[in-house]
Amino acid sequence: KQEVTQIPAALSVPEGENLVLNCSFTDSAIYNLQWFRQDPGKGLTSLLLIQSSQREQTSGRLNASLDKSSGRSTLYIAASQPGDSATYLCAVSDNQAGTALIFGKGTTLSVSS
């Protein structure tokens, strides 16, 4: 059964720092991987979607990489801002899970000004 783990669970950084959030998954046979952002009391906003055939995706200050063979993905945030403070969730879809996305528990990021 696919399991998704995110490290660290929480992270605090000063404004301007570059940072990396980690996601690992136990079964490398995935179709795609998505990174989401969740603000307190809100739903999820999709940040980046990486298909299994892709190595990385970029959107503004965000860059997500995917290494299927090792079961890892990283989300790189450049020049962090207080507005980046949120919980970041990683999720994978695979054949075994069918139509379900399997989520990690998230990394809660706090960026101080």
Next chain:
Amino acid sequence: GAGVSQSPRYKVAKRGQDVALRCDPISGHVSLFWYQQALGQGPEFLTYFQNEAQLDKSGLPSDRFFAERPEGSVSTLKIQRTQQEDSAVYLCASSLFRGLLTGELFFGEGSRLTVL
């Protein structure tokens, strides 16, 4: 509407009451998903609709949970005889395409259910 809309945003129920949670997906979206998110956890899959057909309900935790999407648009998640362990945020998501092989998933803000 422009996004996925869920109602009510907050619901407090006494143990044993029935509740109904509504989801209005983005117009034209084929796929609709329900997820349950407990405090401090990632969302967990409940059920999936492709248009009006419920193709996967493997995540529904018990037969007290029932979902429908009769006209392939609005969906309702019904929980009968609520229990305290049902307290969670219920998230609805929609996608333009079938399944999860392509395309992004768009989430609503969720319905927070508290069972006393």
